[in-house]
Amino acid sequence: MRTRTFALTAVTSVACGAALLGPAALPATADVPVPDTPPDTRVGPAPGDVEDPAVSADPAVSAEELLAEVRSCRQISRGKYRTDVNRSKATVPVCGTTDAVFWKADMDIDCDGRKTKACNTRTDPYFQPQTAFQTSRGKPLDSARMPFVVVPAPGRIWDYRKSGLTGGSVVAVIHKGEVRYAVIGDTGPAGIIGEGSYALAQELAIDPHPTTGGAASGVTYIAFKDSRISPIESRAKAERRGEELARAFVGRE
Known part of the structure; x- marks a missing residue:
């Protein structure tokens, strides 16, 4: 029994000594605990992970970005336009860039084209049942449902x-920080500029009433060259093409 007691004491002494000396003094055959795997501290997705497209998507072109590109005017019109028939002074030039032309004016309401509850001879005493450009089926455009811009008829000032x-060319229209994409859909008097359809006014939160509505000022029209879409009445194509052209215009591409 003495021998076993001695052996136990010896083992105990060795173990205590090992504890004092630290892990390096342990016998080679001793079990060493394996540390837990550290937590994953990566930032962002791991290789092969798919990011949320809503997070990585490029935001739409803003009104501020577009307006920054049209702060100065290189006038291409031979003169200036009036904004209304009863305005005696012409104040609005048409300006040009490499890829677009633009003007800053008011917005009168065009209710011409297809006869609807909103646009007819009762709501608009100047109503006309046709537009300068037609749908793919040869019908007048629907001012109450289709956002479009009216340009002056070709004349001495500008063609x-x-x-x-041309009809169907894409136009970015800006008002009070909002951007909407429309197309050229009608022509107006040769000496007047600044007009959009009933539907376009609605989208820009402008009163669309053809006789009492509209915006007195603060509307910017940027018409992109060689940008005609077909069919002219395709809202989706106008928006998609408009965003593409706007990105190029502000230097995003």
Whole structure:
């Protein structure tokens, strides 16, 4: 029994000594605990992970970005336009860039084209049942449902056709920080500028009433050259093409 007691004492002494000396003094055959795997501290997705497209998507072009590109005017019109028939002074030039033409004016309401509950001879005493450009089926455009811009008829001051524009050309329209994409859909008097359809006014939170509505000022029109979409009435194509052209215009591409 003495021998076993001695052996136990010896083992105990060795173990205590090992504890004092630290892990390096342990016998080679001693079990060493394996540390837990450290937590994953990566920032962002691991290789092969798919990011949320809503997070990585490039935001839409803002009104501020577009307006920054049209702060100065290189006038391409031979003179200036009036904004209304009863305005005696012409104050609005048409300006040009490499890829677009633009003007800053008011917005009168165009209710011409297809006869609807909103646009007819009762709501608009100047109503006309046709538009300068037609749908893919040869019908007048629907001012109450289709956002479009009215350009002055070709004349001495400016001819939109010589600037790479036609029916269906895409136009970015800006008002009070909002941007909407429309198309050229009608023509107006040769000496007047600043007009959009009933539907376009609605989208920009402008009163769309054809006789009492509209915006007196603060509307910017940027018409992109050689940008005609077909069919002219395709809202989705106008928006998609408009965003593409706007990105290029502000230098995003």
